[in-house]
Structures are given as structure tokens and as C-alpha cells.
Amino acid sequence: MDMTAAPILVTGGTGTLGRHVVPLLREAGREVRVLSRHAHEPADGVTYVACDLRTGEGLDAAVAGVGTVLHLAGGPKGDDEATRNLVRAAQDAGVRHLVYISVIGADRVPLAWLRSKLAAERAITESGIPWTTLRAAQFHDLALLMAQKMAKLPVIPAPGGLRMQPVDAREVAARLVELTLGEPAGLVPDLVAVAPDVPFLCDFPRAAVITDRNPYREIGRYLSVHRDRRARVFETLSYFDGVHFAARATAPALFSTALEDETCPPSTVFAAYNAYAGSSRQIEVYDFNAHDGGGPFQQVSQLRWFAERLGAAPAGDGAANGLATGQA
Numbered sequence: 001m002d003m004t005a006a007p008i009l010v011t012g013g014t015g016t017l018g019r020h021v022v023p024l025l026r027e028a029g030r031e032v033r034v035l036s037r038h039a040h041e042p043a044d045g046v047t048y049v050a051c052d053l054r055t056g057e058g059l060d061a062a063v064a065g066v067g068t069v070l071h072l073a074g075g076p077k078g079d080d081e082a083t084r085n086l087v088r089a090a091q092d093a094g095v096r097h098l099v100y101i102s103v104i105g106a107d108r109v110p111l112a113w114l115r116s117k118l119a120a121e122r123a124i125t126e127s128g129i130p131w132t133t134l135r136a137a138q139f140h141d142l143a144l145l146m147a148q149k150m151a152k153l154p155v156i157p158a159p160g161g162l163r164m165q166p167v168d169a170r171e172v173a174a175r176l177v178e179l180t181l182g183e184p185a186g187l188v189p190d191l192v193a194v195a196p197d198v199p200f201l202c203d204f205p206r207a208a209v210i211t212d213r214n215p216y217r218e219i220g221r222y223l224s225v226h227r228d229r230r231a232r233v234f235e236t237l238s239y240f241d242g243v244h245f246a247a248r249a250t251a252p253a254l255f256s257t258a259l260e261d262e263t264c265p266p267s268t269v270f271a272a273y274n275a276y277a278g279s280s281r282q283i284e285v286y287d288f289n290a291h292d293g294g295g296p297f298q299q300v301s302q303l304r305w306f307a308e309r310l311g312a313a314p315a316g317d318g319a320a321n322g323l324a325t326g327q328a
């Protein structure tokens with residue numbers, strides 16, 4: 001099969017992500033067939049096939065003659081079952097490359113939705129068809145939708161401790177197109193590089209005794225009253241301690257710290273830096289700054305450093321997926 005001549009089947013090509021992906025595949029000169037539960041007229045050189053992946057009805061026609069399947073269709077429930085149906089049809093049709101979009105944390109977060117994404121990943125891995133899976137963060141669109149839904153409630157909830165690092169769906173789309181047009185690559189890294197700037201909430205036990213800044217001071221105030229709870233407090237906080245997350249990291253990192261920083265004391269940043277298990281790590285130290293750290297000077301260093309890792313010019317298109325910076 002000539003892979004460049006065979007059509008690419010995009011499941012979910014009508015969704016938030018799919019709407020960015022399909023035109024990019026067309027621009028790359030590829031024939032695109034979109035799978036949707038609804039009938040659509042062909043448009044802009046794209047054909048549509050009606051199929052519900054959860055029932056499997058219409059699947060054989062959808063995959064006939066296809067070289068690559070880019071599987072984006074998904075919903076709150078049943079992605080595992082839908083993917084298993086797709087895999088069976090793809091095996092029968094002799095598909096050569098299955099590309100799947102999953103979610104960062106699918107293998108770690110025990111939510112029903114993420115469990116079904118992980119089961120879908122496994123169906124692809126075990127299909128015997130060469131595959132590529134990209135795990136993406138939540139899209140900005142989803143973060144906005146969540147905020148809009150919450151804004152309709154009589155009282156707006158402010159979820160504590162919920163942190164999101166959403167990504168632009170267009171960047172995910174560009175990366176997926178690159179992967180779809182490339183060779184099967186297995187599970188690709190979801191995070192290319194991280195740049196923790198004067199990172200916060202690292203090494204609670206040390207921070208609580210060396211700085212008077214909140215929230216560390218609050219820990220001291222609490223323990224000055226509840227003298228018997230020291231072990232329990234630090235055990236609980238250890239679940240949020242950046243040092244422990246650092247020990248599970250895989251991506252290269254560029255840290256920064258400033259020696260006069262009382263909000264994120266440098267020794268707590270060094271604790272995270274020393275525990276950092278990513279493939280490489282560097283730290284910039286600003287001797288005469290406080291929590292402002294390296295400011296714009298550090299941002300320029302970060303852009304150069306990211307550009308080296310992405311093979312892009314600093315003022316170029318930015319990340320395909322998975323760049324993370326964070327300043328406390």
C-alpha cells in the first residue's frame with residue numbers, strides 16, 4: 001500500500017481537536033475521510049462516513065482502503081469500547097498505522113474517564129498494528145467550558161488545589177499531524193521540557209523553619225498550638241511537595257532560584273532540583289534577587305533553551321505540545 005496515496009481516516013474529525021487537524025492534513029496534500037456519528041456532505045476535499053464507534057455500525061466501510069487511522073473520537077464514557085471496535089475493524093482492513101490521542105495522567109489518575117482512556121491506549125498497543133500515542137493536557141477550550149458551567153451556578157465553586165496547565169488545541173493538532181505523517185513512534189513524550197522558575201511548595205519541612213512568609217508561617221502557627229500533630233502535618237503536606245514530584249520527572253528541566261527569595265527559599269528549590277529525575281537538569285542562580293528571580297532575563301534564557309529542544313527559532317511557532325513553565 002502506498003501510504004501517501006491512501007486516505008487517512010480521522011475519527012472525531014468534527015470535534016474541537018479534529019477541526020484543527022483536518023485542514024492541516026489537507027494542506028499536507030493528504031486525502032482525508034472523517035468518521036462522525038452524523039451524515040455530512042463532502043466539503044473542502046474531505047469526505048465523511050457515518051459511524052457510531054460504540055455500536056460499530058458502519059465501521060467496515062469507514063476503514064476500507066485506509067492506510068492510517070487518526071483516532072480522536074471521544075466522549076465522557078465508552079472510549080475503551082469504541083476503540084476496541086475500531087481496532088478490530090482496522091486489523092481486518094490491514095491498516096498500517098494507528099495514531100491515538102490520550103490524556104496526560106491516563107496511567108496515574110484513577111478517574112473513570114482516564115481509566116477508559118488507558119484501556120483504549122492498551123487496545124491500540126496490543127492491536128499488532130504499528131501505533132503512535134500522544135498524551136495531551138486539557139485544551140484551553142475545556143478549561144473555558146468548565147469555567148462557563150460553574151459560572152451558571154448560584155454559587156461559583158472555587159476548587160482548592162486543582163491545578164491545570166491547559167494547552168492550545170491547535171498546538172496539539174499540529175503535533176498530531178506531524179506524528180500521523182511520520183513513522184509509528186509508540187508512546188511519544190508528552191512533555192518536551194519544563195522550566196520551573198523559583199518553584200513554590202518544595203521541601204515543606206525545611207521551608208516551614210527558615211521563612212516567615214505565608215503559607216509556611218501558617219504551618220508554624222498551627223503547629224505552635226497543635227504540638228502533637230507535627231508528623232501528621234508533614235506527612236499530609238508531603239503529598240503536595242514539589243520535591244516528590246521532581247523525583248518522578250522525566251523531561252529535561254531548566255530551574256531558576258534567587259538567593260534573597262523568602263517566598264521560595266533557595267534551599268527548598270535546590271531540594272527539588274537535587275531530587276529532579278528528568279533526563280537533564282540545569283539551574284540558574286540569581287545572587288542579588290528575591291522572588292522576582294531572573295525576571296525577563298530568565299525568560300530570554302528559557303526561550304533560547306526551549307528553542308534548542310524544539311529545533312525552533314525562539315520567535316517561531318512555539319511548542320508542538322508539552323512545554324511547561326511555572327513561576328510561583
Ligand SMILES: NC(=O)c1ccc[n+]([C@@H]2O[C@H](COP(=O)([O-])OP(=O)(O)OC[C@H]3O[C@@H](n4cnc5c(N)ncnc54)[C@H](OP(=O)(O)O)[C@@H]3O)[C@@H](O)[C@H]2O)c1
Nearest residue numbers: 012014015016017036037052053054072073074138139142
Ligand atoms: N478536550 C480536552 O481537553 C482533551 C485533552 C486531552 C485529550 N483529549 C482527547 O482528544 C479527543 C478529542 O477531544 P475534543 O475535545 O476534540 O472532543 P469533542 O470536541 O467533544 O469532539 C468529540 C468528537 O468525537 C466524536 N465522537 C464522539 N462519540 C463518538 C462515537 N460514539 N462514534 C463516533 N464518533 C464519536 C464526535 O463526532 P460527532 O459528534 O460528529 O459524531 C466529535 O467529533 C478525545 O479523545 C479526548 O479524550 C481531549
